[in-house]
Amino acid sequence: IAMLKIENLHASVAGKQILKGLSLQVQPGQVHAVMGPNGAGKSTLGNILAGREGYEVTEGSVSYQGRDLLELAPEERAAAGVFLAFQYPVEIPGVNNTYFLRAALNAQRKVRGESELDSMQFLKLVREKLAVLHLKDELLHRGVNEGFSGGEKKRNEIFQLAVLEPKLAILDETDSGLDIDALKNVAEGVNALRSPERAFLVITHYQRLLDYIKPDVVHVLADGRIVESGGPELALELEAHGYAWLKDRVAPEK
Ligand code: ADP
């Protein structure tokens, strides 16, 4: 049974139709890459799955672990294991990164009816995760987003992922703006967190991240629909031929 089953999803933003009949199924343990040109609707898809505001689903369905995902509030989705790395809108100097993350984890545990972790328990968890990711603890003591470089922000996303232990992790352009070493770091983190129970939706415009994160399935999203799906070789073909190569394949609108 699919962990995530998206059928004929249509959605609009600010009155503009963005998703136009998108269908996609993800099994536990799989890594799916969603590639596509700018403006195709990749981020829209991630945001809709996470329940971000401002998107209107006009048709279609999304089932997650057998439940109607679209009926759930964003915090219920997070508590059920759907993760979209949160971009902190602003720097919050003085508010410790670890403190913020513990609050996020405890909020999710509360929705699940689990006890909250005290600071000692949380610190233990954090130490375990840092070891899994081969990270130093320098991120912990920083203020939220305070002076983070692009690479540090992305590493922090992976750290959030490790601590929150989602079942469905959505990474949107986690590779953008990273140099090759930072890219490898992020990929190693993702690979360390792959497990039979966890699925990843890796959204990326470029193929290069997929040199390091080997996807099970690659989808091309163009003009609001999946126009092609295949194995890792599809990403390489795209890299070689560019998105124009797929233009002829965009199915007529439903
Ligand atoms: P991608 O991530 O594939 O580059 P997006 O999902 O970000 O594409 O955007 C798809 C389309 O929706 C683009 O044409 C973009 O301009 C438009 N769009 C996204 N968010 C908004 C918004 N908040 N208001 C208006 N248009 C938006």
Ligand code: MG
């Ligand atoms: Mg974009």
Ligand code: MG
């Ligand atoms: Mg995007």
